[in-house]
Amino acid sequence: MASLPITALAGVIFGLALAAPPGPMNAIIAEESVVSGWTAGFRAGLGAMLADAIFFVLTLAGIVAVLDRAPIVRPVLYLAGGCLMLYFALGAVREARAATSFTETGRTAATGFRKTLVLSLTNPYQIGFWLTVGVGLLEPGTLDVLAYAPAIGEALAGTLIVQTGSPALLLGFFGGIAVWIVAYPAALVAAGRRVDAFAPAVAALSAVVLVGFGALFLVLGTLRLT
Numbered sequence: 001m002a003s004l005p006i007t008a009l010a011g012v013i014f015g016l017a018l019a020a021p022p023g024p025m026n027a028i029i030a031e032e033s034v035v036s037g038w039t040a041g042f043r044a045g046l047g048a049m050l051a052d053a054i055f056f057v058l059t060l061a062g063i064v065a066v067l068d069r070a071p072i073v074r075p076v077l078y079l080a081g082g083c084l085m086l087y088f089a090l091g092a093v094r095e096a097r098a099a100t101s102f103t104e105t106g107r108t109a110a111t112g113f114r115k116t117l118v119l120s121l122t123n124p125y126q127i128g129f130w131l132t133v134g135v136g137l138l139e140p141g142t143l144d145v146l147a148y149a150p151a152i153g154e155a156l157a158g159t160l161i162v163q164t165g166s167p168a169l170l171l172g173f174f175g176g177i178a179v180w181i182v183a184y185p186a187a188l189v190a191a192g193r194r195v196d197a198f199a200p201a202v203a204a205l206s207a208v209v210l211v212g213f214g215a216l217f218l219v220l221g222t223l224r225l226t
Contacts, residue, residue: 010162011172012179014143018129019048019180024085024213025116026184031206032112033185041188044112045181051120052177055130056170059138074124078221081122085214088115089207124217137173140165 020026025048033041120126136143143164147157162169 004166004168007162007166008168008172008175010143011169011174012176013172014169015173015176015178016180017176019177020184022209024119024123024210027206027209028088028112028115028119029181029185030188031203033188034191035203036112038185038189040112041185042181044116045177045185047113047116047118048120049174049177049181051117051123051126052130053174054121055126055134059130059134074127075221075224077122077124077127078217078224081119081124082214082217082219082221084119084122085210085217088119089210089214093204093207124220137164137170143169 025044029041029044029048032044133143141164142161144157144161147154
């Protein structure tokens with residue numbers, strides 16, 4: 001079994017592995033970062049991280065599992081999340097048209113924070129994570145950390161197994177997310193300052209990602225209701 005420092009490091013890796021893959025939250029963080037600066041991108045990341053903290057508390061209280069037992073909950077969340085993503089995609093399109101270069105000024109940093117918080121709280125995948133893997137993090141046992149890495153998880157299964165239910169693992173997990181929401185906007189800002197066309201391009205790409213996920217969520221929600 002891994003030692004305490006290794007367990008904490010495993011938590012960091014796990015948090016990074018879950019926070020880094022492309023998706024609607026990272027699309028919003030990217031848009032906020034290149035259009036309004038690092039602070040806006042960081043605040044957007046904090047919104048998603050706060051949602052995970054809320055789900056963590058609700059998982060401890062057993063409320064998330066209770067909500068999941070109601071058959072109507074997930075379809076409604078899919079539909080609500082899909083509509084929100086499409087709405088935010090319209091905003092990203094407007095940003096893509098308006099942004100001619102990288103700028104530190106623009107919308108208030110609270111805008112992205114509200115977007116990611118609301119989207120995360122209505123994200124069935126995020127709720128599903130806390131109903132499955134999240135519960136496993138809290139209960140005493142073991143976790144095959146690298147098995148959850150996107151694309152390469154199958155090949156890395158069994159490489160790093162740590163004890164769950166450990167405060168070190170949970171602190172490391174949220175620490176990994178924190179590292180991502182600090183470093184990711186910083187990298188985008190650095191790139192944006194070098195290339196003026198980067199801001200509208202990222203805003204446009206964010207719109208495409210949000211439309212794609214929004215459409216997917218609407219289809220999944222409709223299918224689950226029928």
